[in-house]
Amino acid sequence: MKFFVDTAEIDAIAELNDLGMVDGVTTNPSLILKSGRDILDVTKEICDLVEGPVSAEVVATEADDMIAEGRKLAEIAPNIAVKVPLTWAGLKTCKTLTDEGRMVNVTLCFSANQALLAAKAGATFISPFIGRLDDIHLDGMDLIADIRTIYDNFGFETQILAASIRSVNHVSDCARIGADVITAPPGVIKKLADHPLTDKGLEAFLSDWAKTGQKIL
Numbered sequence: 001m002k003f004f005v006d007t008a009e010i011d012a013i014a015e016l017n018d019l020g021m022v023d024g025v026t027t028n029p030s031l032i033l034k035s036g037r038d039i040l041d042v043t044k045e046i047c048d049l050v051e052g053p054v055s056a057e058v059v060a061t062e063a064d065d066m067i068a069e070g071r072k073l074a075e076i077a078p079n080i081a082v083k084v085p086l087t088w089a090g091l092k093t094c095k096t097l098t099d100e101g102r103m104v105n106v107t108l109c110f111s112a113n114q115a116l117l118a119a120k121a122g123a124t125f126i127s128p129f130i131g132r133l134d135d136i137h138l139d140g141m142d143l144i145a146d147i148r149t150i151y152d153n154f155g156f157e158t159q160i161l162a163a164s165i166r167s168v169n170h171v172s173d174c175a176r177i178g179a180d181v182i183t184a185p186p187g188v189i190k191k192l193a194d195h196p197l198t199d200k201g202l203e204a205f206l207s208d209w210a211k212t213g214q215k216i217l
Helices: 010-018 028-033 039-049 063-074 088-099 112-120 128-135 140-154 167-178 186-191 196-212
Strands: 004-005 024-026 054-057 080-085 105-107 125-128 159-162 179-186
Touching: 004 010, 004 186, 010 039, 010 186, 024 179, 028 039, 028 105, 028 159, 039 054, 054 105, 063 080, 063 088, 063 105, 080 088, 088 112, 105 112, 112 140, 125 140, 128 140, 128 167, 140 159, 140 167, 167 179, 179 196
Parallel strands: 004 024, 004 179, 024 054, 054 080, 080 105, 105 125, 125 159, 159 179
Antiparallel strands: none
């Protein structure tokens, strides 16, 4: 399963990228706002830093304007994936940009039917939002499983990019179900290494080592 980092913070991306933990990056208007950077400048810097897809989102709501914005964003670098919302205008934009050979990430997916439409429109990625479904007392993992079944049934090549990841359990559940990609904040990805028994075991080892009075260096 691929790991995308959901941030526009360059230092956080670079730290994980140096460890080989970055297969791509996702951004959105909220993350651009948080970064305090110009969208074109920060997106170009991210694209130069990582080899994988970098999602940059359009902000228009009408198809013609979305297409124009998508083409502008795609000019930033060859690894741009234009991010569009799962609306009819977004699907029209997806079809147009896909036919032009561009990567498209269809976002804000909350149902299997929406995911089916995105695949039919040729989306490179579909982004179902797990955490936001959990917020309204639905199981976001059920959606990931439904999309996986539908895509496998009909051989769709659209990759399932699980988004709105809130916890380490979300990551492992997505891996078990068969999501192609997860996108998560840097903090969640780093927490994958945490376990209380690891901490307890290390504490015991270090205590015993101190009693030996030895040094390695």
